[in-house]
Amino acid sequence: AQKVTQAQTEISVVEKEDVTLDCVYETRDTTYYLFWYKQPPSGELVFLIRRNSFDEQNEISGRYSWNFQKSTSSFNFTITASQVVDSAVYFCALREGSGNTGKLIFGQGTTLQVKP
Amino acid sequence: EPEVTQTPSHQVTQMGQEVILRCVPISNHLYFYWYRQILGQKVEFLVSFYNNEISEKSEIFDDQFSVERPDGSNFTLKIRSTKLEDSAMYFCASSEGIFEVNTEAFFGQGTRLTVV
Numbered sequence: 001a002q003k004v005t006q007a008q009t010e011i012s013v014v015e016k017e018d019v020t021l022d023c024v025y026e027t028r029d030t031t032y033y034l035f036w037y038k039q040p041p042s043g044e045l046v047f048l049i050r051r052n053s054f055d056e057q058n059e060i061s062g063r064y065s066w067n068f069q070k071s072t073s074s075f076n077f078t079i080t081a082s083q084v085v086d087s088a089v090y091f092c093a094l095r096e097g098s099g100n101t102g103k104l105i106f107g108q109g110t111t112l113q114v115k116p
Numbered sequence: 117e118p119e120v121t122q123t124p125s126h127q128v129t130q131m132g133q134e135v136i137l138r139c140v141p142i143s144n145h146l147y148f149y150w151y152r153q154i155l156g157q158k159v160e161f162l163v164s165f166y167n168n169e170i171s172e173k174s175e176i177f178d179d180q181f182s183v184e185r186p187d188g189s190n191f192t193l194k195i196r197s198t199k200l201e202d203s204a205m206y207f208c209a210s211s212e213g214i215f216e217v218n219t220e221a222f223f224g225q226g227t228r229l230t231v232v
Contacts, residue, residue: 033219045159045207045223091159095219101164101172102147102214104221108158 002027004094006107013082014115021077021110023092029053031097034068034075035104039089051075053097082114118142122208122224129198129231137193137227139208148191149209149221150183152176159207165191198231205229 003026013019025034036048049059051068059066063080079086089111093104121140129135141148150162163173165183173181180196191210195202205228209221 035220037223042225043205043228044225045209047220047222050220093159095214097215099172100214101166102149102211102219102221103161103164103172104149104151104159105161106159 002029002094002096002105004092004105004107006090006092006110008110009108010111010113012113012115015084016081017114018078018080019082019112019114021079021090021092021112023075023077023107025073025075025092025094027073027094027096029096029098033095033097035093035095036066036075036077037091037093037106039091039109041088045091048077079112082112084114084116087112087114118144120208120210120222120224122206122227124227125225126228127230129229131200131231132197135195135198135229137195137206137208137229139191139193139224140189141191141208141210142212142222143189145210145212145222147171147211147214147221148183148185149211150193151207151209151223153205153207153226155204162193162206195229198229200231203229203231 005024032053034051038046065078067076089109091109092107123138148165153159164171182194205226208224211221
């Protein structure tokens with residue numbers, strides 16, 4: 001069965017600290033897609049990144065980086081030099097390749113608080 | 117930048133009343149979705165829609181729910197007889213594709229439904 005686990009419910013850091021948000025997924029499919037979304041206090045869901053299962057290359061975008069490890073079924077998200085504006089709920093999500101519908105399965109989310 | 121737009125941003129309705137939540141997906145997208153987020157909880161899949169028909173629906177999407185694409189731009193979610201437990205944030209999303217590339221779903225800002 002497909003499942004996404006974000007074990008960290010809340011994380012609090014001081015500005016400029018690095019922080020890693022964990023995501024562990026379960027799927028029987030060999031082809032699947034992983035996503036991270038940000039939900040700021042205003043409530044919208046903002047797409048951050050997509051990673052395909054057949055592309056294990058890690059990615060860096062500014063202060064954000066993602067570490068995809070198929071061996072441990074993890075897709076972790078690191079924010080370097082965190083800023084107050086990074087305060088939000090972050091969701092990891094999975095879409096299985098066998099489905100023809102695009103359905104996303106979300107984790108419970110990690111609330112990140114960055115204090116000045 | 118193209119975006120998914122939802123109206124209204126907040127809807128208050130009495131229990132038993134019908135509500136229609138409206139969405140305008142991104143214009144070149146082909147796959148449309150509704151998700152629900154009960155306050156403080158994770159985002160849950162309701163339904164996906166492609167080629168003018170439902171491609172998948174969750175257990176939450178029972179007979180009181182329906183979706184429609186009445187014209188070339190709008191995508192609506194109707195709740196026929198609202199219950200208190202339908203109170204949630206409802207997100208519309210769309211994606212260009214679902215295989216390999218351009219599979220990411222872009223979300224609207226959400227409609228907060230409050231059933232009293």
